[in-house]
Amino acid sequence: MRKIILTVLGILLIVASFFLAKYLIDNKNKVKPVAPKVVKVVFADTVKNSTIPIVIPANGNLTAKRRFELYAEVEGIFKPGNVLFKAGQTYKKGQTLIRIEDSEYYSTVQSAKSDLYNSIAAIMADLRLDFPEVFPKWEAYLRSFDLNKATPKLPEMSSEKENYFITGRSIVSNYYNVKNLEQRLSKYVIRTPFKGILTEALVNEGTLIRNGQKLGEFIDPSVYEMEVAISKSFAGLLQVGEAVALKNLEGTESYTGKVSRVNGSVDATTQTIQVFIDVQDENLKEGMYLEAYVDAKDEENAIEIDRNLLLDTKEIFVVRDSVLDVIPVKPIHFSDTKVVLKDVPDGSVIVARPIQGGYAGMLVKVFTEQESKNN
The missing domain is CATH 2.40.420 (conserved putative lor/sdh protein from methanococcus maripaludis s2 fold)
Structure with a gap:
C-alpha cells in the first residue's frame, strides 16, 4: 500500500513538472510590448x-547742472539778514545770501579813497598852470568823485607829459590800491548768481566766519543732469540733443531728457564712455535715482x-x-x-x-x- 502511494505521488510530481516547464517555455517566447513614443509639446x-530699435539701459543720480559752492574769502561775524540762511530756503537772482561784518574794513577803504581824492585835489593848481588843456577833465573827475560810491575810472591820459606828471604824484598807484580794497570789500557780501535754493548751510548767523571756510551749497533746481556710463561700442551712435526716456525706480513716473554732452575719452578700467543727460521737471530733486533708456540705433x-x-x-x-x-x-x-x-x-x-x-x-x-x- 505504501509503495502504491509513493508511485502515485511520483507520477503526479512528474506531470506537474511537465506542465510547469511548458508554461515557462510559452511565456519566454511571448513578444514584449513596445513602449509608446513620447512627443513633447x-x-x-x-x-x-x-x-x-536697440535701447541701451543705464542708470544714475541727478545732480544740479548749475551749482554754487559758498566759500568765505574774508573773515568776520555773520550778520543776520532778511532771509534765514537755512537749507531749503529759496532765493531770487541777486539776493543777498550772506553778509559779513565789514565796518572795520569799510573804514580802511574810505580812508584810502579819501587819500586818493586829496592827492588829486593837491595837483589841480599845477594842472591849471602847466596843463590847462587837461585841467577840465580832472576837475570834472573830482566833481564826480563820491566817497559813498565806487571809485570812478581815472581820466584817459592825452600825452606823455600828463602821464609822467600824474604817475609821478603816485595817483595811479593810489587809484589801483583803492580799487583793490573795494574789490575785497565786495567779498563781505555774497549774492545769488541765479534763482535757486540753498541745499546746504554750514554756518549760523552770529558765528565767526574764517577765510577759506565752506559756508554751504546753492543750486538751480530748474535743470538737472544725470551721468551714465555707456559701452564704448555705442560711442559713435550717440548724438548731442538726442531724446532719452527716463523712469524712477518704482516705474511710476516717466520723464524725457536729452543728451547734453558725450565724453571724448573712454574709461580704461570699465571700457565705458560718460554720457550726460539733461532733464527738467518740477517734481525732480537732486540725488534722485533714475533709469535711462538711450536709443542707440535701429538694427x-x-x-x-x-x-x-x-x-x-x-x-x-x-x-x-x-x-x-x-x-x-x-x-x-x-x-x-x-x-x-x-x-x-x-x-x-x-x-x-x-x-x-x-x-x-x-x-x-x-x-x-x-x-x-x-x-
Missing part, C-alpha cells in the same frame, strides 16, 4: 525679420527673443517636420532679458519658450490655440 513662433533685418532661448553655442532651437533642430545665429545686442539676433531666416519656426532637456532630433509637437481650447 512646445511653444513656437514663426520668424519675421524687421527693424529692431535692420533682425529679431528679438528672450535671452534664455539663446544656447551657449550661439544657436537657437527650431522645429522642422515635428523634429527639434538647432541653427546658428548672430547676437547683436544683449539687454537684461532680451537679445537681438540676426541671420535667422524668415519663416523659420523657432521655439518661443525654453525646453527642459531639449536636444536636436527630439520629437515635438507645436502647441496651437485649438489644442488649448480643446483642453
